[in-house]
Amino acid sequence: MKHLIIYAHPSKRSFSFQLKNALKVESERRGWSATIRDLYEMKFDPVLWPSDLEKMKTGNTEDYILKEQELVKEADIISVVYPLWWAGFPAILKGYIDKILSYGFAYKAGKNGIEGLLTNKKVYLYTSMGNKVEEYEEKGLIEAFRKIQGGEIFEFCGMNVEHQQFFPQIPSASTEEIEKHLQVALSVFEPISENVSS
Numbered sequence: 400m401k402h403l404i405i406y407a408h409p410s411k412r413s414f415s416f417q418l419k420n421a422l423k424v425e426s427e428r429r430g431w432s433a434t435i436r437d438l439y440e441m442k443f444d445p446v447l448w449p450s451d452l453e454k455m456k457t458g459n460t461e462d463y464i465l466k467e468q469e470l471v472k473e474a475d476i477i478s479v480v481y482p483l484w485w486a487g488f489p490a491i492l493k494g495y496i497d498k499i500l501s502y503g504f505a506y507k508a509g510k511n512g513i514e515g516l517l518t519n520k521k522v523y524l525y526t527s528m529g530n531k532v533e534e535y536e537e538k539g540l541i542e543a544f545r546k547i548q549g550g551e552i553f554e555f556c557g558m559n560v561e562h563q564q565f566f567p568q569i570p571s572a573s574t575e576e577i578e579k580h581l582q583v584a585l586s587v588f589e590p591i592s593e594n595v596s597s
């Protein structure tokens with residue numbers, strides 16, 4: 400299994416940083432290959448400039464985008480690790496999606512409407528937050544986040560969003576709570592089968 404971990408947090412002191420590392424360790428424990436795309440470390444330029452749009456339209460895709468698209472195409476599992484900022488993705492992640500999940504690569508218009516091209520991929524979204532989940536639930540926003548951040552992007556492109564895990568009140572969480580969150584994050588993967596064939 401190829402596990403692509405897309406990670407969008409500027410700080411090594413964040414919960415997201417720990418989670419990204421834990422996902423890599425868990426992948427290796429399971430015998431999966433794990434590739435981390437650390438968007439800040441890569442200094443990924445999230446702005447879709449006029450020239451980028453032009454290149455997109457003419458199919459003249461730049462090498463750095465082709466490289467990311469190859470990683471997405473090859474992946475069986477994609478984990479996306481990010482903090483919730485202003486009820487959405489950090490700009491660097493939004494820009495990654497704008498540029499990488501492009502028309503013709505991730506989706507196309509078919510006879511019956513939009514066709515997602517990235518099938519047979521499991522997606523896991525890991526969203527850390529400052530607020531409580533209940534506060535967002537009262538406003539109907541947890542469902543909205545699932546639809547907008549999962550459905551309208553990854554499922555739109557043909558992928559299966561298996562799970563979106565929200566991690567509330569992270570800035571005030573204790574070490575024990577952080578440890579529990581990490582365990583919950585890893586528990587979303589299917590248990591490793593104990594039946595080893597001889």
Ligand SMILES: Cc1cc2nc3c(=O)[nH]c(=O)nc-3n(C[C@H](O)[C@H](O)[C@H](O)COP(=O)(O)O)c2cc1C
Pocket residue numbers: 408412413414415416481482483484485486487526527528529530531569570
């Ligand atoms: C620019 C910015 C915007 C934020 N917007 C939100 C928000 O809309 N909702 C929320 O619950 N937390 C918000 N926060 C808090 C972060 O989500 C929270 O600090 C972070 O997820 C904690 O996890 P981390 O250690 O991985 O950063 C925001 C933080 C920043 C810096």
